[in-house]
Amino acid sequence: MAEGQSQNTSSGQALLYLTDEQLRQGIEAMFFAYRGFTADPDRILEGLSYGRAHHRAIHFIHCAPGTTVNNLLAILGVTKQSLNRVLRTLIEDGLVTSHVGRSDKRERHLTLTEAGEALEQQLSDAQRARMRDAYRKAGPEAVAGFKTVLEAMMDDDMKRAYLALREGR
Amino acid sequence: MAEGQSQNTSSGQALLYLTDEQLRQGIEAMFFAYRGFTADPDRILEGLSYGRAHHRAIHFIHCAPGTTVNNLLAILGVTKQSLNRVLRTLIEDGLVTSHVGRSDKRERHLTLTEAGEALEQQLSDAQRARMRDAYRKAGPEAVAGFKTVLEAMMDDDMKRAYLALREGR
DNA sequence: GAAAATACGTCAGTCTTGTTGACATTCCAA
DNA sequence: TTGGAATGTCAACAAGACTGACGTATTTTC
Helix, strand or coil: CCHHHHHHHHHHHHHHHHCHHHHHHHHHHHHHHHHHHHHHHHHHHCCCCCCHHHHHHHHHHHHCCCEEHHHHHHHHCCCHHHHHHHHHHHHHCCCEEEEECCCCCCCEEEEECHHHHHHHHHHHHHHHHHHHHHHHHHCHHHHHHHHHHHHHHCCHHHHHHHHHHHHCC | CCCCCHHHHHHHHHHHHHCHHHHHHHHHHHHHHHHHHHHHHHHHHCCCCCCHHHHHHHHHHHHCCCEEHHHHHHHHCCCHHHHHHHHHHHHHCCCEEEEECCCCCCCEEEEECHHHHHHHHHHHHHHHHHHHHHHHHHCHHHHHHHHHHHHHHCCHHHHHHHHHHHHCC
């Protein structure tokens, strides 16, 4: 309570960008932008009997081929049962293959098939096209700021996962 | 297909921030950041038998008191059946009131009760606290860039709704 | 004044995606 | 070798989105 007022009184003009009104605008911008962010892949998936969960699985399997179910679980932040349902349909439909681990036979290593890679391309082309337009309109400095703020918004665990993905490439 | 390569070859160094790899990083940053963005309110709502849908309704009723059901529908981008389920529970629980319109008696005007405002405060305090931390860490220039990119990511309809909300305050 | 359009609510059914609980298999360490 | 921990699978359920159909009150249009 009343923490909203404090930035105005404590530090003068320099912190005007931290007013409640500015923060509220940022919150709403996140809400509306995220809708745009997912709109294109959602449109493609609709009618294929796949959803956003399938998209996420495909995206991260593409980025880290041979990853295990457990690994994917940590990145996606859902229960293994939830992920399993998605993976089962993807495997049944021949988009993902699951291989028993060589050293640890409990693990299943996940890879996209050719068909899986093709769908991944289609989905990420659409999503990247929107991002590219946004980036181009906004310019490089804005993009740098965009990433800085997003990273600061993540939970520490998420930031670790995010940075680990960047390292791995 | 192959649109990913084009920025590298066509325009040299100036457009390096538009590479597929940069775009992919941005996509993942959006994904992880949005999780952080919703984490705090989700935690508060959990156990109250409310979900993210209730949060969204409360947020926008707070911002536009007296708004109509139809209006809210357009902003939230869901069906009236879906919104109705949420509104019914909020009204039953005494967080929202619904008044028949004065000039047009078909309309219902929605307002938060005192209890509703209290919950809204609690939720948005948590969310703003995270945004404030992120903004403070990132600094004013980064925040400006952040908003620029988010606005560029929105669909045109969404951008109109977003800007209309800013005007109304 | 009658007919069409609008605003809202509701019932019924489906789909995606999250949850918990129970269980099989495999590995490892006491 | 045996019991616990880790990995993954199956089954059942709940939240929240969707469509479609229908009912009611009110406004607008002809």
